[in-house]
Amino acid sequence: MTGRLAAVNLGVVTEAEWAGDASGRTGIDKRPVDGPVLLRADGVAGDFIGERAHHGGPDQAVYAYAGEDAEWWSAELGRTVPPGGFGENLTTSAVDVTGAVIGELWAIGSAVLQVTKPRTPCTTFAGFWGVPDLIKRFTVRAAPGAYLRVLREGEVGAGDPVEVVDRPAHGVTIGEVFRAMNLEPELLPRLLDAVELPEPVLEKVRRRVSGTRP
Structure with a gap:
């Protein structure tokens, strides 16, 4: 499967009461940039991340978020959701991000990326959009976008x-992981096959499958 990048987006510093960072700053407002951008193992060069306890690494x-899913939200909300509107670094076109398999490799430019896990919506996301029930709606939609490791x-x-x-x-796909963790717990045992999931996610799945608590 070959799609393309519709946009590469970098975060700008936004100060707001709804920002998750204790400093009141967030980098969720990401905007398209011209020219090439370096993807490093620890993140995207030039990107701003406010709450590093939960983002980055x-x-x-x-x-990455699919442009087709952004178009769905534009129709749902009755307003344009521009590239970067989900806080994504990469806006894709003709890429099945929700159907991406955990551990699959993407070659883009001179970089190689590995799909790791879905995004979990947060209150900062809802505040940025000004949609109080966005977390619930985003969860039900179950098209969360994908986080990626930089292998090269x-x-x-x-x-x-x-x-x-x-x-x-x-x-095991991004969509399955998201639904298992948030909507369909009966899918949880299947996630144990996806050894490429980050270890904290796998450990949480093991606990939930065994019925133990942390």
Whole structure:
């Protein structure tokens, strides 16, 4: 499968009461940039992340969201959701982000990325959009976008092809993980096959499957 990048987006510093960071600053407002951007193992060069306790790091170095899902939200809310409107670094076109398999590899520009986990909506997200019930609506929609590891650092830019170069046989997708964790707990045992999930996620799944508490 080959899609493309519709936009590469970098966060600007936003100060607001709804910002999750204790300092009241957030980088959820991401905007398209011209030219190539370096994707590093620890994140996107030039991007601002406010609440690093919950965002960023090797397993969440890059966040991708499908432009087609953004179009659905534009129709749902009756307003345009621009590239970066979900706080995503990469806005994709013709890429099945929800159907991406955990651990699959994307070649984009000179970088190679690995799909790791879905995004979990937060109050900062709802505040940024000014939609109080957004977390509930986003959860029910179950098209959360995908976090990615950077396996090979490199530059990417708008218009670059997104090529899936490897896909694990277990077939556990971003959408399945999100639904299992939030909507359909009967799917939880299946997630244990996706060994490429970040260890904190796998540990949470193990606890829930066994019925134990942390």
